[in-house]
Amino acid sequence: MLADIDTWVLDLDNTLYPAGSALAVQLTDGILSTIAEYYGTDVPGARRIQSELVAEYGTSLRGAMLTGTIDPHEFLGFERRMDYSVIGPDPALAGVLEELPGRRYVYTNGSAYHAEQVLTRLGLTEHIDGVFDILAGELIPKPYAESLDAFLARFGVDPARSAMFDDLEVNLALPHERGMTTVWVTAGTPYEQLAERRWRAADLPSFLRANV
Numbered sequence: 001m002l003a004d005i006d007t008w009v010l011d012l013d014n015t016l017y018p019a020g021s022a023l024a025v026q027l028t029d030g031i032l033s034t035i036a037e038y039y040g041t042d043v044p045g046a047r048r049i050q051s052e053l054v055a056e057y058g059t060s061l062r063g064a065m066l067t068g069t070i071d072p073h074e075f076l077g078f079e080r081r082m083d084y085s086v087i088g089p090d091p092a093l094a095g096v097l098e099e100l101p102g103r104r105y106v107y108t109n110g111s112a113y114h115a116e117q118v119l120t121r122l123g124l125t126e127h128i129d130g131v132f133d134i135l136a137g138e139l140i141p142k143p144y145a146e147s148l149d150a151f152l153a154r155f156g157v158d159p160a161r162s163a164m165f166d167d168l169e170v171n172l173a174l175p176h177e178r179g180m181t182t183v184w185v186t187a188g189t190p191y192e193q194l195a196e197r198r199w200r201a202a203d204l205p206s207f208l209r210a211n212v
């Protein structure tokens with residue numbers, strides 16, 4: 001069913017490792033404490049500012065840059081203090097990725113540093129041909145068209161021959177419109193087909209093993 005796919009586009013957080021991981025908690029804490037410090041407020045205040053920034057600018061990083069003076073590397077400094085050892089190797093996922101025909105890219109709203117740390121811990125680095133991060137996207141995140149177009153252009157991806165995996169359904173609407181096969185990674189049965197070129201999967205290895 002995915003026989004003509006030659007490019008595999010993978011989100012990182014909550015897609016290549018499960019939602020609810022201790023890493024997600026650290027990410028949220030890191031972003032909130034950075035915002036709290038930068039804006040001189042407490043955590044509840046930071047949460048309010050974050051939701052305003054995300055609503056207006058797509059990510060808090062972009063919002064903080066456009067409305068203030070913070071440098072992206074300074075904003076992302078909390079990543080250097082995160083404990084990535086809370087996630088471990090995923091040999092089942094590594095095994096199926098290795099056998100996928102064609103190229104495999106990580107397309108993330110996170111940073112390249114964060115992606116590299118996560119891929120290393122999961123044991124997936126050697127199976128990934130490239131990472132498109134939030135800085136490569138000039139801070140414009142998924143689901144904006146500018147981000148998707150920059151990603152497709154960067155790696156010369158033909159939407160009709162690519163499949164994109166993401167835990168946020170909102171990130172998959174535009175890719176589907178552009179002709180990509182989409183796989184919404186979320187809890188439930190191991191996998192199911194929702195419509196033509198639209199899938200839902202809870203378990204990536206079993207989905208890929210059964211359908212590629």
Ligand SMILES: [Mg+2]
Nearest residue numbers: 011013014167
């Ligand atoms: Mg995600």
